[in-house]
Amino acid sequence: MIKLLLWLLLFVLCWPLALLALVLYPLFWLIALPFRLIGITFEGLFALLRAVLMLPARLLGGGPRNSN
Template structure:
């Protein structure tokens, strides 16, 4: 909601820039999509490595 209100203010102050941002936003979203997917994958790998490293402590009852 805040982003929409910010865009409305930009539209009132400088409508060509607001329309350009509205047109270019899907392109920017598509360009950043692979980086977000890569971030999710890297986070999953680090979670798996952390679980593997902590497994002996959990098996021996080291707590949470």
């Protein structure tokens, strides 16, 4: 009997949270989207800067060496 009461209590407490999550998740995704795009842009920018800065060393023979 106590298990049934606990299940009913869990149902009463959790279904509003589940509905709230269903409503708020798309809104959170829309708010977070610009920050993701900025992160992707900066990641690409830093990769480009690293490639440009490391180019002279790679042309002069630096970098990882193969043991073949």
